[in-house]
Amino acid sequence: MVMANSSINSVLHQGSMLPHEFPLASLQRPASFHSFSSTWAITNGALHVSPKRWNCSASSCCFRFRECRCRWKRIVRSCSTSEFVISNDENYSNKQVVSLTPRLYDYVLKNVREPEILRQLRQETASMRGSQMQVSPDQAQLLAMLVQILGAERCIEVGVYTGYSSLAIALVLPESGHLVACERDAKSLDVAKKYYQLAGVSHKVDVKLGLAMDSLESLILNGEAGSYDFAFIDAEKKMNEKYFELLLQLVRVGGLIVIDNVLWHGKVSDPLVNDPKTISIRNFNEKLMEDKRVSISMVPIGDGMTICRKR
Ligand SMILES: C[S@@+](CC[C@H](N)C(=O)[O-])C[C@H]1O[C@@H](n2cnc3c(N)ncnc32)[C@H](O)[C@@H]1O
Numbered sequence: 001m002v003m004a005n006s007s008i009n010s011v012l013h014q015g016s017m018l019p020h021e022f023p024l025a026s027l028q029r030p031a032s033f034h035s036f037s038s039t040w041a042i043t044n045g046a047l048h049v050s051p052k053r054w055n056c057s058a059s060s061c062c063f064r065f066r067e068c069r070c071r072w073k074r075i076v077r078s079c080s081t082s083e084f085v086i087s088n089d090e091n092y093s094n095k096q097v098v099s100l101t102p103r104l105y106d107y108v109l110k111n112v113r114e115p116e117i118l119r120q121l122r123q124e125t126a127s128m129r130g131s132q133m134q135v136s137p138d139q140a141q142l143l144a145m146l147v148q149i150l151g152a153e154r155c156i157e158v159g160v161y162t163g164y165s166s167l168a169i170a171l172v173l174p175e176s177g178h179l180v181a182c183e184r185d186a187k188s189l190d191v192a193k194k195y196y197q198l199a200g201v202s203h204k205v206d207v208k209l210g211l212a213m214d215s216l217e218s219l220i221l222n223g224e225a226g227s228y229d230f231a232f233i234d235a236e237k238k239m240n241e242k243y244f245e246l247l248l249q250l251v252r253v254g255g256l257i258v259i260d261n262v263l264w265h266g267k268v269s270d271p272l273v274n275d276p277k278t279i280s281i282r283n284f285n286e287k288l289m290e291d292k293r294v295s296i297s298m299v300p301i302g303d304g305m306t307i308c309r310k311r
Contacts, residue, residue: 109137114140117198118137118164121195124162124191128188130161135234138302139165139301142299143168147173150256152173152229153178154230155177155229155230155231156231156247156250159232159260160183163188163196166181167192170201177204178204178206179206182216189209220249226249226250226253229251230251231257233247233258237264237280240259241287244308248294252310256308261303268281268282288308292311
């Protein structure tokens with residue numbers, strides 16, 4: 001009964017979305033148009049459930065509830081490939097998974113405790129070229145949380161841009177903490193450095209201007225293998241595997257390596273998308289699945305992050 005209730009609630013929640021609230025991108029892409037019409041069917045269904053129907057007598061309630069539930073399930077299953085309605089897959093015990101709608105994501109963001117300095121940096125970066133590359137506030141909060149849970153003191157970031165994720169990490173490091181921040185673009189690093197200063201964390205951040213591979217290799221040559229607690233990869237996607245191999249040397253057993261963009265705008269699961277970047281991310285995800293050197297958890301946050309723990 002509880003299951004049934006949550007099932008209905010999930011559908012009603014999705015169903016209460018109005019047609020004008022559907023993501024524009026999904027309307028523009030033929031692949032998602034099917035989802036749109038399916039969801040609209042749910043919307044229609046949800047709007048036609050009268051409260052009286054749920055308050056009927058016990059026996060008819062069960063009957064009607066079952067009847068309704070079947071109907072919902074049928075509808076839901078028919079649109080389980082949608083990017084933004086719930087999936088309800090019998091192969092996974094009918095576990096329902098909610099995809100983020102713009103409204104629900106807005107709710108998630110309202111529940112992020114974004115430090116004021118990060119908000120300012122995000123605002124300043126918004127007008128800059130490449131601002132969409134920044135991790136989202138909920139992702140940054142997760143990174144900071146992981147660093148705190150680990151009690152990390154020594155971290156590495158590959159791909160700094162204007163410093164949003166690195167600042168989120170530096171803010172939660174202890175005073176003795178150390179973050180190696182690798183970035184090849186001097187101009188965006190200038191913004192990052194300004195914000196490290198403003199936030200009073202410059203002493204924790206060791207900025208490495210140049211190609212990340214060179215910086216990581218020189219850390220290894222410097223005898224720093226096994227001395228880092230946490231690493232975040234967010235640079236050239238086709239290089240992910242190479243960064244990962246070097247970071248696996250630099251991170252201690254029990255340390256974490258987090259990789260961003262593992263879902264690559266959803267392209268990784270689309271067999272019709274086969275551009276070089278998508279293929280390389282897809283292949284790397286497959287390799288990680290088989291990699292016994294790490295435990296893994298792929299998290300559908302932002303553009304997807306995989307958290308790897310070195311064994
Ligand atoms: C996705 S952005 C990083 C965003 C950043 N983590 C944030 O949340 O604001 C990727 C960055 O990686 C940098 N990058 C790409 N290839 C690189 C390389 N080979 N070495 C160093 N930095 C690189 C780019 O210049 C860009 O600033």
